[in-house]
Amino acid sequence: MTTIDSSAVPADPEIAAERRALADARTALRRMRETVDATELLFGDAAKDKVTDAALRRGRERRLAALADIPGAPLYFGRMDFEPGTVFLDDVPDDRSPHGPADEPDRIHIGRRHVHDGHGRPVVLDWRAPISVAYYQASPADRMAVRVRRRYGFGTVVGEDGEPESVLTAFEDEDLMAGARAPEASPGSQLLDSEIERPRTGPMRDIVATIQPEQDVLVRAPLETTLCVQGAPGTGKTAVGLHRIAFLLYSERERLSRYGVAIVGPNRSFLSYIQDVLPALGEVDVHQTTVNELLTRDLPERSRPAQGWVRRTETPEAARTKGSAVMAEVLRRDLWSHLRTPQEAVVVRQGARRYRLYPEDLRPLLDELSERGVAYGSGRELLSHRMAHAVLSLMEAEGQVCDDRTHTRVRRDPAVRAAVTALWPKADPLRLVLGLLTDPERLARAADGLLSPEEQRTLLLPGNPRGPKSARWSEEDLALVDEAAALIERVPGLGHVVVDEAQDLSPMQCRAIGRRAGSGSLTVLGDVAQGTSPSAARSWSTLLEHLGKPTGHLHALNRGYRVPAQIIDFAARLLPSIAPGLGAPVAVRRSPGALRLLPAEGDVVAGVAEACRDALTGEGSVGLIAADHQLTGLREALEAAGVDAPLLGEAGMDGARLVAVPASLAKGLEFDAVVVAEPAAIAEAEERGVNRLYVVLTRAVSSLYVVHARPLPDALG
Structure with a gap:
């Protein structure tokens, strides 16, 4: 292994050549961005509309943001010399092939994003590309066709514009042809160690240049896999989650662009700390949110208290009770108790005829829908359809011809609509939870056999709020409101969600996040030793069950690279x-x-x-x-x-x-x-x-x- 430092050998020709290559790569990236920026948006007459125009402009803005250079971050950080003929790019003409003479190795630079020159020839390959796996995983025991792995050292200088610029100052070659060594005999990398230990000021940086083999395996896990990473302090679990998002957006961009990706962090300070990592990797379209922001995003603005949603901290006992999974059943019981038993006949007039649905005709309709597990809000619509179908059956029995228009007319009949409202009242999640937590008798009915009288008393809201806007909600209350909202209407899902510090989530908060990833996957990050909330998890298997991902893969990271x-x-x-x-x-x-x-x-x-x-x-x-x-x-x-x-x-x-x-x-x-x-x-x-x-x-x-x-x-x- 050879290390050359430009401060010791300022005129070293290899350093000079590498600096020229880096300058050429930055020039190529700038040219790519200028090309996108100069593109005119031209529409035919059929496509000239505001929606299409806005969509195309947003797409170009995202592309420009992804191609923005970051002067303080090196555009590439490594190089691999492969066996001749290993790297084969079908779309590169022979006269511009990356291969040199037959006995010369194939050579590629690995960086934070893909860069190509004006002829389409790759200058830097994205670290997420399949061939880049060798940079992180190759070893003397399994070279993966790599002859030499080169790492670069960088310093920072202030450019003419006053902004920091990275300058290549050293390189380090690892000869993988030397044969397999025992792990304890491997020499290690001085540049890698110095990069890991480099002092940090300000927000978190990406670790794309220092990803370890055990981290790389997790980063490249398939989209369908839900990962749960138990990571001790300094093991890089947060970095693994962020880099996994970047990898999935690279490998599954089309699928994820339809559903979206989100990072859920414990607080805004944490999100501010990690906010620069994904943009540095070229990913600018990822939603970052806290649990509370996620749960209140869809609540009506008119009901928002002037001081914000969270105005109170629960006692540990109340937090544990409100956060327990049993509250889901308490809310379900209370919501469905709003259904009313039919007492009177529903009379529908069609012309000169009257058709009656008696209570004994209506009860089976309500029972069938309530036992099907439909969302409460959808049940109202389905009940009107069932009632209309029952009336049409009476009409057809008398020889009348009915069609879809007849069905729609009966469903919208005032008598049917009034009956639906009486039998299946509308429900609002905020008012549902407020009513449950301010009425001891109502709470006792819903929690019978589930919560003790002492536990029920800890649930009641303080004061006498007259409405959602005057209530002093807690974090735990918001999870109950979200559960109630999901019982009423299905929530839209996301393609992938990364949850950091997940060990502090209550079962009810887990259910809220899990619903949003019901048809997608999760990356769950945390450390049970760092659990500080009253409902903190003591078992990852239990937490995964509450998230709705009981088959998630649990991995432990216990090698700390940063903390001495x-x-x-x-x-x-x-x-x-x-x-x-x-x-x-x-x-x-x-x-x-x-x-x-x-x-x-x-x-x-x-x-x-x-x-x-x-x-x-x-x-x-x-x-x-x-x-x-x-x-x-x-x-x-x-x-x-x-x-x-x-x-x-x-x-x-x-x-x-x-x-x-x-x-x-x-x-x-x-x-x-x-x-x-x-x-x-x-x-x-x-x-x-x-x-x-x-x-x-x-x-x-x-x-x-x-x-x-x-x-x-x-x-x-």
Whole structure:
């Protein structure tokens, strides 16, 4: 393996040649974009309409966005030299074949997107293309026809326009022809290690250049497969989910474009952190949402409270009860109890004749529909059809000729419509849930045999709301409203959904997400050890059942590439108490001095300030994490001590290296250095506070400072 650094050999001809190739690739990409931008939208007379025009323009805008260059991200990151004749491109003329002389290897560059020159010849092949599998999977034991795998090292300089530009500074060749080696004898990649460990500031970056073989297998799983990835901190489970979306949009774009793709994250801070990954991979048309946003997207705007939908936090007991799957049956019972037993005959006039449907004629119609499992809202329409058919049978028995027009006329008869409204009342999901959770007697009837009286009392909404707009809804209430809405009308589905931090979903939230992927597939990401909600999952098999995907494939990622062993081993001391039976993650690297335990001797603020200053002497981002109730006072004290720590998500934090993060929002985030203030306070702040502490302690990828005036929790002592 040979490593050449341009800082040591500034005139190296190979580096110069590679830089020219990279410049040519960027020129080709720019030409591709200019070609699309210059395309005129021409329509024939038959196609000239606003809908067609808007659709074509949207398509061109998406294509332009996908072809946008990102100066700070290398256009390609690797190269493969194949056996001569391996790479065969049928659509490339012989005089422009990628093959050199017969004994020269076939050579391709691997990058974030496909780029071709003005003649259609590939300059960069997309990392998602089938042939690119060899870049991630080839080994001396199975070369996959690869002779040499080359990785590139890049630096960043400021261009003439003031924007950062990536500059190729080094390359590293791995000779796969040297024969099979034992894994422990493999030399490893210095450039790969340095890229994995590179300090990060700002949002998450893609890992397309550093995908590991076990991650690549998951990324390329077929669309029909629902994956559940149990991933310890630093194993790249979030990156796997994002890159799987990019891969599926490449391999199944036509299918997914019809139904859509969504990423469901735990909160907006997390979604902001990952927002740049897919655009960097050329995918700009993926919906990113939180669970609450997903559940409230289709609720009527006129019913939205002025302060927003979520205005209340449930007690742990109420959250568990409202989030339990048994609530689906409670809601179903309450909804279908609205059906009324026929008491009077329905009289339909047709000309001079009258036709009567007596109660004994109507009861079988209601029973048949209610037992079929149809959506409640569809049942009203079906009941009118059944009643019209029954009347037509009476008319035909008297010798009248009936057709579709007769059926429609009878179905719309005022008597039939009035009977449908009386027997099968309309239902609104918001008002249904509001009525159920404000009427103890009604709730007792629906929950009889399912919930105890004590559990029923925890469900009732506080106050006396007069309507959905004045109610103080909680996150758990929204899942109930979504369940009620699905019982009334079927919800539209998506082609694929990625759910991150899924271990915190309640069974009712799982049902809501699963309905949207009922005919599609899921990528479920999480770590049961990081479950902090009252309804957090303890078993992936149970969670998959609630998602409606009991046959989903469970895979474990336990090799941590980013978090040093000292940090992960320290945090793993909590695992026996928070996730019994779950194996401890294995870190692939050690970093001397990564863990620093700093007793504060009564003055936490001074200790935190000193730790923050020390962390800022290094490179990359710094996160200050404390219990939610302590963070405001801590920030004020730090500001007085001359340490400015803007709050995560607030205005003015852009560009700040040090950010203050409430412990409740730390999940899924990553910082080069983390300063944890008073771990005992984090552990005591909530019912599953020790799980929250495990999350907090595993956010650092370089250095972890643990500042404490109180004794550490016993497991960490």
